[in-house]
Amino acid sequence: MSNADDEFHNFMTSRWPSLVRTAYLLTGSHYDAEDLAQNALARAYVKWNHVRRSDDKAAYVRQIMVHAHADRFRRRTVREWFTPRLPETPVADQTAHVDRRDALMDALGRLPARQRSAVVLCYFEDMTHAQVAAALGTRTSTVRSQITRALAKLREDGLLAPLTEQPTATPAGLRRPVQQKGTIR
Template structure:
């Protein structure tokens, strides 16, 4: 657990967008893995099995939760301007990821932030490789269209493709 904790916490943070929710999610996944240790131990890749538990728990939490709580270290009536572009880009990226549907977000996080292949992502999500490719493609299209994300990285958002009809 201690060897995998930083990786699990990073993945959970990218899935949830909150340090507090990420810790809860990673701890919940480890607790579930402990309770099912006999099955987990027999798997080919224990870390992938635990990540799979974590992704499924996140998707389940996302479905059940109707009101989101956002914990912050700043009071709402005293905004503090952040001068560093990196922090701004980080926040914009997290907001853009949060706007994606849960399964698309999970596919993007596992593929691009955890450096997993499409086959590995499919195994974690319990779906086919083609489905993962489709989810990633749709997620990347939505991220490209995100104006705030485009502004943060200094480019124009991709316009919607126009279809011209011939007469």
């Protein structure tokens, strides 16, 4: 194996859980999440010499994954419906409670693809608006409006309250990134 192959292998094995978690939040299905993460890594491998020179390899591959998800979403002819049933294999999403996970996936499943991507990258990957804009290939103002609209829709539908009400500590997935101002209400 060459040095580039070793470097890609090390990157892939270290980032796999995070990529699958993000893909799961984007797709709502463990199986689709693994396919999406694998597809993103396959695309990254083809461009690895370019990816390895980037400032943030993980952000580059996340961007590939978001674009691959958008491509899958456009080509899908049969609409899939998310169910409250959890996958048999646990996903490393750090969501401790089944009912909260169901509420989370239901809420994310009701959002349009661009809003869902912006919310997942901002709140679950702790990316700044600028990083989300770079990953989605759009402007920062567009990201802010997508997130604002998504949160407004979740509030309007009454889906945000079950996610933010917590008897104990805040799970990592519901924290707002430190670099951002404001709160989820």
